[in-house]
Amino acid sequence: MYLKKSQTPLLLLLWITIGTLLRFASLGVLPPWTDECATTVFSLGNSFYSLPLNQFMGVETLLSPLQPSPEAGISDVIHYLLTESTHPPVYFALTHLWLKLFRLEDGMVSIWAVRSLSALLGVISIPAIFCLGRLAFRSLLVGHIAAAMMAVSPFGIFLAQQARHYTLAILLVIVSLGCLVKAVELIHRGEGLPSWLGLGWVGVNSLGIATHYFFILTLGAEAIALLGQAWRETQQDRLALLKPYWWRIYGVAMGSVAGCLVWIPALQAIHDSPPTQWIYSQNAIARWIEPIGRFLLWLFSMVLLLPSSFYDLSLGIIIVSGIVTLILVVWIVSHLRYGLKLQQLDHHNRSVITILREYVLAAIGLCLVLTWGFGIDLSTAPRFHFVYFPAVILLVAASLGGCWNQIVGNREQGIGNREQGAAMQRGLGGFHGAYKVRTQVPHTAPPHERLHQDGSREQGNGRKSDIPDRDENSYKSYFGKRIVVAVWLIGLLGGLVTVSNFGYLQNERPDLLVSIVKEASEAPVAIATTYKHHGQTGRMMGLAWGLKDIAVANGSNDNSRDFPQFFLVGRDRNSSSYEDAVQQLQQQLKELPRPLDLWLVNFRTKIDLESQQCFREKRSRKWAGQYNYKLYRCVKN
Structure with missing residues (x-):
């Protein structure tokens, strides 16, 4: 099949429409999870430290950092990011400007508005990957297949529906990969990199670091791919690396390194930052098989995802989905391998495939080195794998392009x-x-x-x-169009599974615990958690948001049952002990009216509640949506 250029705009519009519908579907339904609360607070130029510790506070107080301040500007966004968080500022500054376009809802920003920027950037990645496929393989067909697969990719949809910076990082990876592919093409032709392209490449790489620090893995993987190309050049000419067309490649490398060096102080602070300690694994080598399994899960989800959520589905359904997934993976990979071989009959395509394959392997290799060598377990969250996601989609598209025509x-x-x-x-x-x-x-x-x-x-x-x-x-x-259509339909099914929250790509789900609280508690509610950093505050904000949404939908007006009290149990800064804070919680419990339902959520210290006439509800489950909880019924003395 040879596509006519006149068909390209309409066909590309179709992929964009499908991708838009999937990314914006149910966008504002779920309450924000921890990281989304952080995105919102910092993007508004607010601070988490404005909230009190070791005292009960209402829903409105807990959610107050999610209210815009007219005086806050981008300088406040940068200030609070540098003092309270570990992220670079570009996406948060963009979100700050983006949110000014939307009206407030009950004095707060809309979660739909906060997520919509990420979803929009996810939609833009569809024409972007089309352009990359067209540029890399000189093929409208590969470009369209890449756009079609990006539109329905479960992994891409999952990241696009979060109020986080990953879709912007993905866009920058796509552009940087385009520069890499063009650079290798010019090397093959013995031509130097144009100045505008070299400067643009450095600019994109620097912007990528200022968007997400893990963009460094993109630069490392590109460097390894270029080293592979350099090695092949020297096999034919030992002095090849001294030729003028390599000089600007060296200039791009030095410029990109300079763009990274600016952030060295911030990167040094990450290791000791409390919000990032969860990613460090003390026994990554001893448990070496687990990261591999998770890496494969995230890799599979870039193309297919069947119903597999432990939150909502039975174990039997998950097992069946797992078996079917393995069968589909074997079936798809066998055809993709053959399609890729067919594409490599073309000398130009073979060169592009080699570079992309080396890039993907290098990116995964760097992730594993960080996981096993430095204890930074990048397998724990799928979002960190944005680094090689566009290259995987492009290789899949190239393989399916070979299947289509041959x-x-x-x-x-x-x-x-x-x-x-x-x-x-x-x-x-x-x-x-x-x-x-x-x-x-x-x-x-x-x-x-x-x-x-x-x-x-x-x-x-x-x-x-x-x-x-x-x-x-x-x-x-x-092995023709039917294979391509089948793989795309499998991807579409995975996209629908992602939108429905039935896949294993899940973040915290405060809505699940909110439902349990509403069902189990008839008395007024108090919720307490131990506090280390703003991550715990964000988890409580998600619960407060969900409870408030239900109360407003039911027409409640400041009812103590519908609007619970929250308590952040803070540690002593010197001893890191919760003892004093626990005593304050016990003392303040006496002052609350009874009966009372006390929910201990992610509570990481001991507490004696029986002396407060609070008794554990044995029948309640212990976890929901990544929240550990215990319910205590507090009665009158």
């Missing part, structure tokens, strides 16, 4: 038996031209080029030894 017999690709090729064409006539068989290239064409019907030239030597050996007689015709 049917290979033992004499296909224009070599030998013309009658067999003609017979194959006649036999496939009933498929309405769904497949195209290439015929022998006239000997008048240059040996390294083949002419398509649309006039574009394709590089490649067409040697028989390059043809993948899959079936000596024929390769069945279903």
Whole structure:
């Protein structure tokens, strides 16, 4: 199939429409989880430290940092990020400006508005990956397949529906990869990198670091891929790296390093920052198999995701989904490998595939080095794998592009038996031209080029030894459009699973605990948690947001049951002990009216509540949506 350029805008619009519907579906339904609360608070130029510790506070007080301040500006955003968080400021500054476009809801920003910027950037990644596929493989077909897969990717949708900076980072990875692919193409042609492209590449890389520090992994993976290209060059010419067209590559490298050095002080502070301690694993080497399993799960989810949520589904459904997922992975990978081999018959495509493959392997390798070598377990959260996500989508698109256009017999690709090729064409006539068989290239064409019907030239030597050996007689015709459509439909199913929150790609789910609280408590509610940093505050904010939404929907007006009290049990700064704070909680409990339902959520210290006439509800579950909880019924003396 050769796509007409006139079809491109409409087809691309279709992928963008599908991607938009999936990314904006149910965008404002769930309460914000911890990191989204942090995004909102810091983007508004507010501080978490404005909230009191060791005393009961109402929902309005707890949610007050989510209210915009007219005096706050971008300087406040940067200030509080540098003093209370570990993230660079670009996305938060953009969100600060973005939220000014929306009206407030009951004095607070809308969670839909906060998430919509990330969702919009996720939509923009669809035409961006199309352009990258078109540029890298000189193929409208690969560009469209890449856009189609990006539109429905469960992983891409999952990140786009969070009020976080990952979709902006993905866009910058796509642009940086485009610069890498173009640079390698120019190296092959012995041409220097244009100044505008080199400066743009440095700018994108610097902006990437200012968006997410893990963008450094992108730069490291690109450097390793370029080192591989340099090694291949030196195999043909030992002095190749001294040639002028490499000089600007060195300049880009130095400029990108300079863009990283600016953030060295901030990076040094991350290791000792309390909010990041969860990512450090003390026994990553001893439990080496677990990160590999999680890496594979995140990798699979870039293309497919079946119902598998431990929050909502039974163990039986999850087991069946796991078995079906493994079967689909084997089936898809077998076809992708063959399609990739077919694409590599073309010299230009082979070069691009080599660079992208080396980039993906290098990125994964760097993640594993950090996990096993430094105890920074990047497998614990799927969002950290944005680094190689666009390259995986592009490789999948290239493979499916090979599947779409090719049917290979033992004499296909224009070599030998013309009658067999003609017979194959006649036999496939009933498929309405769904497949195209290439015929022998006239000997008048240059040996390294083949002419398509649309006039574009394709590089490649067409040697028989390059043809993948899959079936000596024929390769069945279903290895064409049907495979591509099937893989896309599997991706679409995964996208719908993600939107429905039935997949294993999940963050904290405060809505699940909110439902339990509303069902189990008829008395007024108090919720207490131990406090280390703003992560615990964010978890309580998610609960408060969900409880307030339900109360407002039910028409409640400051009812003590619908609007509970919250207590952040802070540690002593010198001894790191909760003892004094626990005593304050016990003392203040006496002052609250009874009966009272006290919920201890993620409570990490001992407390005697029986002396306060508060008794554990044994029948309650122990966790929901990544929240550990215990329910105590407090009665009158």
